[in-house]
Amino acid sequence: xxxxxxxxxxxxxxxxxxxxxxxxxxxxxxxxxxxxxxxxxxxxxxxxxxxxxxxxxxxxxxxxxxxxxxxxxxxxxxxxxxxxxxxxxxxxxxxxxxxxxxxxxxxxxxxxxxxxxxxxxxxxxxxxxxxxxxxxxxxxxxxxxxxxxxxxxxxxxxxxxxxxxxxxxxxxxxxxxxxxxxxxxxxxxxxxxxxxxxxxxxxxxxxxxxxxxxxxxxxxxxxxxxxxxxxxxxxxxxxxxxxxxxxxxxxxxxxxxxxxxxxxxxxxxxxxxxxxxxxxxxxxxxxxxxxxxxxxxxxxxxxxxxxxxxxxxxxxxxxxxxxxxxxxxxxxxxxxxxxxxxxxxxxxxxxxxxxxxxxxxxxxxxxxxxxxxxxxxxxxxxxxxxxxxxxxxxxxxxxxxxxxxxxxxxxxxxxxxxxxxxxxxxxxxxxxxxxxxxxxxxxxxxxxxxxxxxxxxxxxxxxxxxxxxxxxxxxxxxxxxxxxxxxxxxxxxxxxxxxxxxxx
Amino acid sequence: xxxxxxxxxxxxxxxxxxxxxxxxxxxxxxxxxxxxxxxxxxxxxxxxxxxxxxxxxxxxxxxxxxxxxxxxxxxxxxxxxxxxxxxxxxxxxxxxxxxxxxxxxxxxxxxxxxxxxxxxxxxxxxxxxxxxxxxxxxxxxxxxxxxxxxxxxxxxxxxxxxxxxxxxxxxxxxxxxxxxxxxxxxxxxxxxxxxxxxxxxxxxxxxxxxxxxxxxxxxxxxxxxxxxxxxxxxxxxxxxxxxxxxxxxxxxxxxxxxxxxxxxxxxxxxxxxxxxxxxxxxxxxxxxxxxxxxxxxxxxxxxxxxxxxxxxxxxxxxxxxxxxxxxxxxxxxxxxxxxxxxxxxxxxxxxxxxxxxxxxxxxxxxxxxxxxxxxxxxxxxxxxxxxxxxxxxxxxxxxxxxxxxxxxxxxxxxxxxxxxxxxxxxxxxxxxxxxxxxxxxxxxxxxxxxxxxxxxxxxxxxxxxxxxxxxxxxxxxx
Numbered sequence: 001x002x003x004x005x006x007x008x009x010x011x012x013x014x015x016x017x018x019x020x021x022x023x024x025x026x027x028x029x030x031x032x033x034x035x036x037x038x039x040x041x042x043x044x045x046x047x048x049x050x051x052x053x054x055x056x057x058x059x060x061x062x063x064x065x066x067x068x069x070x071x072x073x074x075x076x077x078x079x080x081x082x083x084x085x086x087x088x089x090x091x092x093x094x095x096x097x098x099x100x101x102x103x104x105x106x107x108x109x110x111x112x113x114x115x116x117x118x119x120x121x122x123x124x125x126x127x128x129x130x131x132x133x134x135x136x137x138x139x140x141x142x143x144x145x146x147x148x149x150x151x152x153x154x155x156x157x158x159x160x161x162x163x164x165x166x167x168x169x170x171x172x173x174x175x176x177x178x179x180x181x182x183x184x185x186x187x188x189x190x191x192x193x194x195x196x197x198x199x200x201x202x203x204x205x206x207x208x209x210x211x212x213x214x215x216x217x218x219x220x221x222x223x224x225x226x227x228x229x230x231x232x233x234x235x236x237x238x239x240x241x242x243x244x245x246x247x248x249x250x251x252x253x254x255x256x257x258x259x260x261x262x263x264x265x266x267x268x269x270x271x272x273x274x275x276x277x278x279x280x281x282x283x284x285x286x287x288x289x290x291x292x293x294x295x296x297x298x299x300x301x302x303x304x305x306x307x308x309x310x311x312x313x314x315x316x317x318x319x320x321x322x323x324x325x326x327x328x329x330x331x332x333x334x335x336x337x338x339x340x341x342x343x344x345x346x347x348x349x350x351x352x353x354x355x356x357x358x359x360x361x362x363x364x365x366x367x368x369x370x371x372x373x374x375x376x377x378x379x380x381x382x383x384x385x386x387x388x389x390x391x392x393x394x395x396x397x398x399x400x401x402x403x404x405x406x407x408x409x410x411x412x413x414x415x416x417x418x419x420x421x422x423x424x425x426x427x428x429x430x431x432x433x434x435x436x437x438x439x440x441x442x443x444x445x446x447x448x449x450x451x452x453x454x455x456x457x458x459x460x461x462x463x464x465x466x467x468x469x470x471x472x473x474x475x476x477x478x479x480x481x482x483x484x485x486x487x488x489x490x491x492x493x494x495x496x497x498x499x500x501x502x503x504x
Numbered sequence: 505x506x507x508x509x510x511x512x513x514x515x516x517x518x519x520x521x522x523x524x525x526x527x528x529x530x531x532x533x534x535x536x537x538x539x540x541x542x543x544x545x546x547x548x549x550x551x552x553x554x555x556x557x558x559x560x561x562x563x564x565x566x567x568x569x570x571x572x573x574x575x576x577x578x579x580x581x582x583x584x585x586x587x588x589x590x591x592x593x594x595x596x597x598x599x600x601x602x603x604x605x606x607x608x609x610x611x612x613x614x615x616x617x618x619x620x621x622x623x624x625x626x627x628x629x630x631x632x633x634x635x636x637x638x639x640x641x642x643x644x645x646x647x648x649x650x651x652x653x654x655x656x657x658x659x660x661x662x663x664x665x666x667x668x669x670x671x672x673x674x675x676x677x678x679x680x681x682x683x684x685x686x687x688x689x690x691x692x693x694x695x696x697x698x699x700x701x702x703x704x705x706x707x708x709x710x711x712x713x714x715x716x717x718x719x720x721x722x723x724x725x726x727x728x729x730x731x732x733x734x735x736x737x738x739x740x741x742x743x744x745x746x747x748x749x750x751x752x753x754x755x756x757x758x759x760x761x762x763x764x765x766x767x768x769x770x771x772x773x774x775x776x777x778x779x780x781x782x783x784x785x786x787x788x789x790x791x792x793x794x795x796x797x798x799x800x801x802x803x804x805x806x807x808x809x810x811x812x813x814x815x816x817x818x819x820x821x822x823x824x825x826x827x828x829x830x831x832x833x834x835x836x837x838x839x840x841x842x843x844x845x846x847x848x849x850x851x852x853x854x855x856x857x858x859x860x861x862x863x864x865x866x867x868x869x870x871x872x873x874x875x876x877x878x879x880x881x882x883x884x885x886x887x888x889x890x891x892x893x894x895x896x897x898x899x900x901x902x903x904x905x906x907x908x909x910x911x912x913x914x915x916x917x918x919x920x921x922x923x924x925x926x927x928x929x930x931x932x933x934x935x936x937x938x939x940x941x942x943x944x945x946x947x948x949x950x951x952x953x954x955x956x957x958x959x960x961x962x963x964x965x966x967x968x969x970x971x972x973x974x975x976x977x978x979x980x981x982x
Contacts, residue, residue, distance in 0.1 A: 030939070361906070370900060374896075426848075456842025459842060460531055
């Protein structure tokens with residue numbers, strides 16, 4: 001727009017965060033900023049095959065991307081939730097669905113009625129049998145949700161599982177098409193203004209200095225600008241989330257291409273399984289205090305379902321976040337701002353939230369204290385809530401088979417989480433948020449799935465006649481099973497909708 | 505002790521009867537007894553006739569329809585409030601409970617409006633609210649269909665005696681027991697909980713849970729030394745003069761008219777008129793009700809839940825008094841302990857209640873701190889330090905036209921915008937998302953929107969006409 005200052009935005013680091021930020025800013029703020037992304041091919045990209053949350057669909061849509069095209073390009077599959085195996089105890093399995101339990105209507109949540117019948121000794125099926133999304137997932141089926149809110153098939157959302165190494169180039173094409181500039185090179189020096197402390201430029205290996213008004217740090221764990229140059233302190237959550245390493249290794253898919261990600265508990269952490277169209281991503285997230293790198297690599301190699309397609313690749317990290325994600329004129333997005341293990345597929349979600357907040361709060365100049373404070377308030381809230389949710393998975397266990405599980409089972413958890421657990425344990429109550437990534441059904445899935453069964457329930461669940469209630473629950477159970485049986489198989493749906501191009 | 509089953513409600517105004525009726529109707533296994541003490545003059549939730557749209561949700565949960573709650577009680581529909589003279593030199597504005605305009609692409613409507621306003625070309629913000637325009641035109645419909653009148657919020661101005669009588673009949677019908685008598689004393693047990701409420705004739709009422717709906721004196725809750733948050737440093741009005749309109753105006757106005765005065769404000773509605781002000785030293789007016797703005801930090805303490813003015817006292821600007829009582833009732837029902845009550849459950853209840861009350865306080869205070877008038881009272885108001893949450897809201901809005909998100913918010917984004925933009929608070933910078941919409945294109949869409957509203961209003965009935973048609977329909981069905 002005429003007369004409005006255009007900010008020079010410098011993004012340090014490509015990869016998923018960098019190119020997501022570049023594509024979104026280029027698309028949604030044309031004329032407000034010029035974009036210059038610096039990345040080095042010599043620095044590896046972390047992307048290890050990504051599982052996402054349903055929010056990603058809004059991001060893809062806002063960029064004007066056609067879903068089928070994007071999924072074919074990134075060899076993506078659909079995702080209805082996450083399966084957790086061996087968490088509450090060895091042998092357990094539950095699905096955290098992107099959907100509700102029961103019909104998802106009414107004043108009193110479905111699980112209160114379910115709890116009532118269980119406690120009265122009625123043989124009701126497991127809770128997940130009353131979730132359409134869970135049953136679709138268990139049946140390896142997929143279809144797009146119905147739009148009619150009265151239909152069972154409207155009670156879920158979905159996300160994608162895709163190859164992150166293909167996602168960044170896909171976004172790069174979009175961003176460059178919209179005018180973003182890319183420079184190949186390594187940042188060797190960060191130049192700052194003596195008076196304000198703001199970053200003025202970054203110098204590359206070849207000597208050129210790239211000047212900017214706003215710097216976006218997408219440099220990954222290194223946190224080159226925010227962490228190193230601006231020395232923003234790191235708030236360490238390692239004592240609650242002790243996993244600090246991972247080893248990743250893709251393999252050939254030998255079992256089903258499931259419409260869900262799996263998180264399988266391991267002796268010193270957990271293992272992900274993310275099925276894509278052409279292969280399955282695997283990785284073992286573990287705590288180095290409880291196992292060795294060699295043992296972890298061996299455990300992963302021994303656990304994967306098919307022939308390895310690469311050597312095991314090690315990663316190191318630390319759970320926590322920078323005290324502020326935005327300091328001076330530098331906004332960190334992605335791993336440069338903090339890290340939470342991918343147990344609930346929140347990495348890309350956090351990137352997306354940061355980008356959305358940055359766009360909405362996009363400053364007119366490098367003077368941006370108000371925008372910065374609000375940005376940090378929003379991002380902190382996201383991190384803190386996800387943190388509690390992740391800790392719950394470790395803490396709600398009866399496992400005593402390794403030192404790792406003994407530690408997480410008995411550790412002191414944040415008060416905010418201890419209170420949430422106690423409220424659920426007493427009467428099945430979930431602390432309500434109006435906003436935030438994981439709402440009621442997510443918490444209920446994990447509580448019940450990991451054996452925190454409520455001792456009581458909402459007194460109003462006692463109102464319906466027991467026989468009628470049992471009968472209507474049986475009817476719902478039957479209806480879900482019958483409806484799910486009509487839905488196409490996941491792979492068939494993909495073949496029709498978004499099959500990847502034959503391997504080149 | 506096991507799950508609470510016996511409840512005693514103390515207080516016989518709208519708050520007490522609403523509490524008793526809702527508890528018994530929605531959780532029939534409770535044993536509910538009410539001690540219907542006449543509500544004191546200071547109990548604003550019992551005395552202010554004007555209510556917010558949330559009252560319809562409260563009625564729905566009880567299974568009460570429009571026939572019972574509106575037509576048979578002679579209550580009047582309302583669409584919002586008209587504010588006059590809050591900002592010198594600015595036209596009056598309407599805060600209706602409805603959406604303003606339509607966003608374009610990813611640009612929210614209010615940002616497009618702000619851009620036009622900064623360029624000096626925007627008609628008043630409330631002309632983009634179909635409900636506000638309908639109210640100004642003296643027309644009324646309940647929300648229906650998909651058009652401009654599909655989703656506006658409607659409140660009620662209650663005929664309090666008739667409405668209370670309806671609640672009493674309903675409460676008795678669903679099984680609330682009423683115990684007449686005077687409160688003579690309260691017995692406490694060893695831990696400080698209430699053991700019994702003792703009446704004048706020596707009758708003892710015992711319960712697992714006591715709902716204190718006795719007004720600001722908080723006859724039960726007040727004995728428990730619950731800490732209270734004092735808001736008088738911010739909300740400086742401390743007197744209310746209240747008068748019933750007898751008979752009420754025949755044309756059933758759908759807007760309260762709220763006019764700022766030298767030391768507060770005064771209003772006229774469909775059933776009442778009144779004035780709220782800060783008492784000048786040595787200049788007491790007779791017949792005024794004194795009140796102290798503030799909220800209990802622990803409205804649920806031991807086995808007593810304070811509801812209405814016993815929990816929170818706030819001036820009636822924006823009519824939140826009964827709303828906060830309804831909200832407390834809903835929260836209590838949603839959080840009724842399933843077993844022996846636990847401190848954590850109370851703490852969670854109190855956290856939510858206080859967060860909600862504070863944001864209502866912020867919204868009421870917003871009117872004062874963004875007002876611009878010359879009198880010393882108003883100049884002081886404009887300069888005082890604000891609660892952090894309101895300071896943050898204003899700072900962000902003034903910078904960016906953006907409203908921060910808070911949990912437990914009563915008034916939605918459109919309500920905040922109606923007051924902020926109605927009082928002429930314009931941000932310095934725009935949301936960059938408006939760049940995608942050329943100003944001329946936005947102006948055309950805005951003009952078309954106004955035309956559509958005007959056309960849609962034209963055939964609508966007056967409030968009295970609407971009510972007459974509704975009453976005929978009811979009569980024909982009967």
